[in-house]
Amino acid sequence: MANDTYEGISHVVKVSTDVIKGCEECSAVFGSTSDIIADSINHYIDEHGYKLLHVGQETTDDHAGKPWHTTVAVLGKHGWSVA
Numbered sequence: 001m002a003n004d005t006y007e008g009i010s011h012v013v014k015v016s017t018d019v020i021k022g023c024e025e026c027s028a029v030f031g032s033t034s035d036i037i038a039d040s041i042n043h044y045i046d047e048h049g050y051k052l053l054h055v056g057q058e059t060t061d062d063h064a065g066k067p068w069h070t071t072v073a074v075l076g077k078h079g080w081s082v083a
């Protein structure tokens, strides 16, 4: 993926409203508040030095075939440590 935004990014995490999971870097668990996306983004940025690469909407079909809108955020971390 030759995109300047991703230059030097060695690890990418994706968070979304329909997947409640913990932090990939530590034992923190998201989902205790109604704003999982914001919690996740803030956590990765503040605690682990990630950079927000993308926030958007994704549409998938639910089990009944109806469109289901989810918010997704993609964060990336450089291969070197960032302050």
Ligand SMILES: [Zn+2]
Binding pocket: 023, 024, 025, 026, 027, 028, 043, 047, 048
């Ligand atoms: Zn963490």
